[in-house]
Amino acid sequence: MSIITIGYLPIWETLFHEVYPPQRLRALAAEAALQEARISVLDLSDCDPAEGTILTHSVSAQGQISGRLPLPDVVFFLGTPTIGSTMDWQEPLIDWIKASRPHVADVGIEKTELRSVFTNSPCEKYLLPDAEVPKDQTAARVRAFALEQGGVVIKRSSSARGVGLFFILREQDHWVARFKQTTLRGTLDEAVDAVVSRIAGRLRYRDFLMQRHVRSVASDGRPLDIRVHVHKRPGGSWDVVRSYVRLAECGMPMTNISQGGYQGPLAGAMEHRSHRRAEEIEAEAHAAAIEIARQQDRSASCPLSELGIDFLIDEDDRLWLIETNTLPGSQLHEHQRAVFHIEYVRWIAEQGLSSPRPGGEPQFR
Known part of the structure; x- marks a missing residue:
């Protein structure tokens, strides 16, 4: 087996160590070794x-050893392009690399695009009203x-690691507005005004999405969601790297690890559900992802090369898609992810193809 070289190129203001x-x-x-x-x-x-x-x-x-070297066998572009985000001098260099070497660019979709991508597909049943x-x-x-x-959840249309999430929820005879560790109770108008006043300025330059709120909680009442990390294998097929639940910190509405949440085994967390067995829920989550x-x-x-697929599970044990994430976090499964990643990149290098697709679909550089 010959040695291959893999280069990671941060562009579009992306910092490599982020x-x-x-x-x-x-x-x-x-x-890689x-x-x-x-x-x-x-x-x-x-x-x-x-x-x-x-x-x-x-x-x-x-x-780390630095020096001017030939382009590596495969190049990973890190970052998401936006209008005006690349400098004029960068664009021809990026085009040169893309034309010269097999490359991968994991560019995700915004939450507002989920419906257009998955409508009229087997995935449509997982879409939340939004x-x-x-x-x-x-x-x-x-x-x-x-x-x-x-009830409604309001969030940025682009990934924000749990930042900028707002909840407007009905609780018996009143409504609640929740964001971070703040809870405001009152009428529906008061709850809406509390949230809208906090995003009104940002609406001038950022898109927000509103989704139906689904009560997805663990047995102790803490908010819970399911993350399934999937990655391509040699040949271009998709497989599960790891699936797990994320639990919110006590008193917090967000399950994101960056916001103080916790991770745990999926099967164990599903053992005490009311309507379906843990094995059935796990199998559906994997197949759906x-x-x-x-x-x-x-x-x-x-x-793409990998995605983190996030689901809610409601009180009837039905799964709902929250969002899909490119370059998902893998703090507690870095080794598993690395095995998939290097295997897949080796295959790309050996095929000599940029962003290859399975099943004989057209290949391109």
Whole structure:
């Protein structure tokens, strides 16, 4: 088995260590050594297309070694492009790399795009009733949606790691507005006004989504959701890296680890559900996550390598899709993720294909 080289290129203002923190980098470096691969970080600020070289910070047992080297066998672009986010001098260099080497660019979709991607597919049954938060007559529209759905969650349309989540919930004879550790009780109008006043300024430059609130809780009443981390394998098929539950910190409405939440085994957390066995719930979550990944992959401009699929589970044990995440966190399963990641990248390098698809679909550079 020949040694392959893998380069990670942070672009679009992405910081490498935000995407690949030290524990993830160590896991990747260790697994790369086992699978006869070398990993490195690339720097666009010093490259020469005529020579085919780029400044490369190689990761090895001896530490980081920097120097101008030929382009690696496979390039991972890290970051999500936005209008005006790349500098004029970067764009031709990015085009040069894409034309020269197999590459992967995990670009996700915003929450407002979920319905258009999954409608009329087997995944449609997992979609929550939702709507974009309007920039005009915001309070009236949010109030109507909350009444119709019995409760609403308002969130940024782009991934925010649990930041900027607002809840408007009905509790017996009153309504509650919740955000972070703040709880405000009153009428529906008061709850809506409390939330809308906090996002009104941001609506001028950011899109928000409102979704039906689903009571997804553990046996002790803490908010709970399910994360299924899926990754492509050699051949381009999807498989589960790890599935687990996320529990909110006591008194918090968000389950995100970055907001103080906890992780735990999925099967154990599902043992005491009311309507379905743990094995049945776990099997459906895995199958649904793989099908969601397949469907999103088909619609992506550049095929994906991994996704974190988030579900709620309601009081009838029905699963609901919250969102899909590219480059999902893997703090407690870095090794499992690294095994999948390096295996898949080796396959790309051996095929000589950029973003290959399974099943004989068209390949492209």
